[in-house]
Amino acid sequence: MITIASDFGSPYPAAMKGVLCQRTDARLVDVADDFPRQDVRAAAFWLREVLPYFPPSTHLVVVDPGVGTDRNALVVRAGDHALVGPDNGVLQPVARRLAPETSLESFVVDESRLEPVEPTGVASSPQATLGRDDSSGPASNTFHGRDVFAPVAAAIHEAGRKSLESLAYLSPADETVDLELPDAAVEDGRAGGEVLVVDDFGNAITNVPGAFLEGCERIAANGELVPVGDTFAAVEPGERLVIVGSHGYVELDVNQGRGDDAFGLTPGDQIVLEDRE
Amino acid sequence: MITIASDFGSPYPAAMKGVLCQRTDARLVDVADDFPRQDVRAAAFWLREVLPYFPPSTHLVVVDPGVGTDRNALVVRAGDHALVGPDNGVLQPVARRLAPETSLESFVVDESRLEPVEPTGVASSPQATLGRDDSSGPASNTFHGRDVFAPVAAAIHEAGRKSLESLAYLSPADETVDLELPDAAVEDGRAGGEVLVVDDFGNAITNVPGAFLEGCERIAANGELVPVGDTFAAVEPGERLVIVGSHGYVELDVNQGRGDDAFGLTPGDQIVLEDRE
Amino acid sequence: MITIASDFGSPYPAAMKGVLCQRTDARLVDVADDFPRQDVRAAAFWLREVLPYFPPSTHLVVVDPGVGTDRNALVVRAGDHALVGPDNGVLQPVARRLAPETSLESFVVDESRLEPVEPTGVASSPQATLGRDDSSGPASNTFHGRDVFAPVAAAIHEAGRKSLESLAYLSPADETVDLELPDAAVEDGRAGGEVLVVDDFGNAITNVPGAFLEGCERIAANGELVPVGDTFAAVEPGERLVIVGSHGYVELDVNQGRGDDAFGLTPGDQIVLEDRE
Structure with a gap:
């Protein structure tokens, strides 16, 4: 194949x-x-x-x-x-x-x-x-x-x-060009990462491992408190949420809408997630 | 397959x-x-x-x-x-x-x-x-x-x-979610239907069966008289027409143009077709 | 197949x-x-x-x-x-x-x-x-x-x-509809051609055979002097160049950008290339 x-x-x-x-x-x-x-x-x-x-x-x-x-x-x-x-x-x-x-x-x-x-x-x-x-x-x-x-x-x-x-x-090959996708810096209650890509749905996919969200009901994303959902439907259509996407990373999304627009994010943007609870 | x-x-x-x-x-x-x-x-x-x-x-x-x-x-x-x-x-x-x-x-x-x-x-x-x-x-x-x-x-x-x-x-499955695409209400000389979808060409495809157009040379579409064509080429490029599309339903189209724009229609819009001849 | x-x-x-x-x-x-x-x-x-x-x-x-x-x-x-x-x-x-x-x-x-x-x-x-x-x-x-x-x-x-x-x-078939894509008029140092298509990258692909560029370092394209490149990377990202494309024709391109925008060209536009050196 x-x-x-x-x-x-x-x-x-x-x-x-x-x-x-x-x-x-x-x-x-x-x-x-x-x-x-x-x-x-x-x-x-x-x-x-x-x-x-x-x-x-x-x-x-x-x-x-x-x-x-x-x-x-x-x-x-x-x-x-x-x-x-x-x-x-x-x-x-x-x-x-x-x-x-x-x-x-x-x-x-x-x-x-x-x-x-x-x-x-x-x-x-x-x-x-x-x-x-x-x-x-x-x-x-x-x-x-x-x-x-x-x-x-x-x-x-x-x-x-x-x-x-x-x-x-x-x-x-003696030597090849390398490319490392950056890792997020995760410590207790704080993750400093980056938007790696935005998918066709408008989901802003970060490099923060999904495990960071475990046990959180809300998270501060670049300072704004946003609900953490298990599924898109955890919030009303048009509402923002933070979720573990299908790649296992934290995504900033909107249920049936575009997370990149709602959060004002494009690939390469820094994202800080904080568990303030 | x-x-x-x-x-x-x-x-x-x-x-x-x-x-x-x-x-x-x-x-x-x-x-x-x-x-x-x-x-x-x-x-x-x-x-x-x-x-x-x-x-x-x-x-x-x-x-x-x-x-x-x-x-x-x-x-x-x-x-x-x-x-x-x-x-x-x-x-x-x-x-x-x-x-x-x-x-x-x-x-x-x-x-x-x-x-x-x-x-x-x-x-x-x-x-x-x-x-x-x-x-x-x-x-x-x-x-x-x-x-x-x-x-x-x-x-x-x-x-x-x-x-x-x-x-x-x-x-x-005991029970499943149903979805019925609506049927048009067709009586002599009048069809009350709906735009189901707009295709990539801009054709506004309704749920009115094509047979409704039989014998019509013109039809009133939401009050405006429009030619009925056998083919797109029945009218000049850029002109509006009503036609039986490839699905067998009435479509509101423009020859080599976008019917949705020309008729101001989007999916879900009501459409009334009247044979006034 | x-x-x-x-x-x-x-x-x-x-x-x-x-x-x-x-x-x-x-x-x-x-x-x-x-x-x-x-x-x-x-x-x-x-x-x-x-x-x-x-x-x-x-x-x-x-x-x-x-x-x-x-x-x-x-x-x-x-x-x-x-x-x-x-x-x-x-x-x-x-x-x-x-x-x-x-x-x-x-x-x-x-x-x-x-x-x-x-x-x-x-x-x-x-x-x-x-x-x-x-x-x-x-x-x-x-x-x-x-x-x-x-x-x-x-x-x-x-x-x-x-x-x-x-x-x-x-x-x-007795007779069929013909379509000839136009040929460019090439004489010593001057080619009068046409933009045939613009590809998804924005490259404006003409009908001037690439051989016309042989030995040129710069060419006048509709009067403006532009570098001739062997590769897109012959110029800085965002800069214009003229190049022999993968079809063998002269293209008006921008390295990592859109040539059609930069040159103001759409399919059907005339293009005159002159070797003024």
């Missing part, structure tokens, strides 16, 4: 699917095509929270503001999973969730050794000659999802995730 | 797909991930109009404003189809379309008997311990799509829709 | 998928459901750029402002691919990319000979009787994606793309 995640919108993911289908019969599953644009940290969060629910898979990830620069294309083997994407840190948080950090193995893609991606029957197409007359290899400079990451994901699926060493264009 | 419909946006449906893929090789087909947020009635309409085009399937439906409350998780067997979703009425209109009402069989899910959904390799994840230390069972309080409905849909697919009785956590 | 592309938004594509699944076990791949609404030219561009990356497939395309008029339903055999959609030109540019123009074969669908599309179990549904009592055949007048194109695509997949002649409702 190959999962596909990007910030591409439409229809660029279809070109990646075409390339995948050219090279493998693997089952394809869409994870997202609308991660916040070029937001490596948000993508890293969502991948960490979603991919562990999949059976062993090859995960194709393209959130890649540095496309075309000298940033590497990376493969990370994490337990029975393989992650393919840019070396900008987006793969690290999920990799560490999928397998112990000491067991992770990272590989760099030598793009010059990749077989070029060829559209069919396009003698007249300008992209048919892209990169053919320079030394930059077979890839366009702006769409490595199609030209690099999809071919590598297909090859990994076909070779088997245990046999990454058999792919001649992969070599062990 | 398992179809997937929700109001989740992105990327929550991917977590459901991961759970499904963990437990079954069933073909997965996306119906929608963007039903109007927490709008049980709109979802009920769309499911009623779309799901009957599928071959016998298990249909996973999550539009669930009451998630985490004591509302039941429900399975409805409707002919060769099975519907899985919250007991808030969203499943009823499509169930009655798929099979005679007297033949429908409903089952309640005993959530405490469900095998927990476990992400892989996540010793460090706060969600790994969600609900482990209380009596509420293995589910989060905010994401039953992932923790309850997806596992049940996978199990039904594996057991076979004829063998729901073999699933120990299902028991016949 | 059947690919699916439309401007439908949600959830209409699901009805097409249901019909496809009723009639074939073909693998279904979503190309797009959000092509610019009723914009035949934009869809023609995207299909031309994306579908050639797929292996031989049947491609279902519905961008159809003339639905229900006497425009034909069309099948085009282009090499090992088959394209199914309205005869409004949307299929022509990709067909010419997939195979030499002289080898293309076009067929008209005789809709009156199509087996009707029946939802299951819907005695009470008004759409069950759509078109049953008139001479217009089995299709609704507004949703030929479900009632005409999907059934034809499924039948082509089942019959084999080499055996279109075996489908009794297909007959060779």
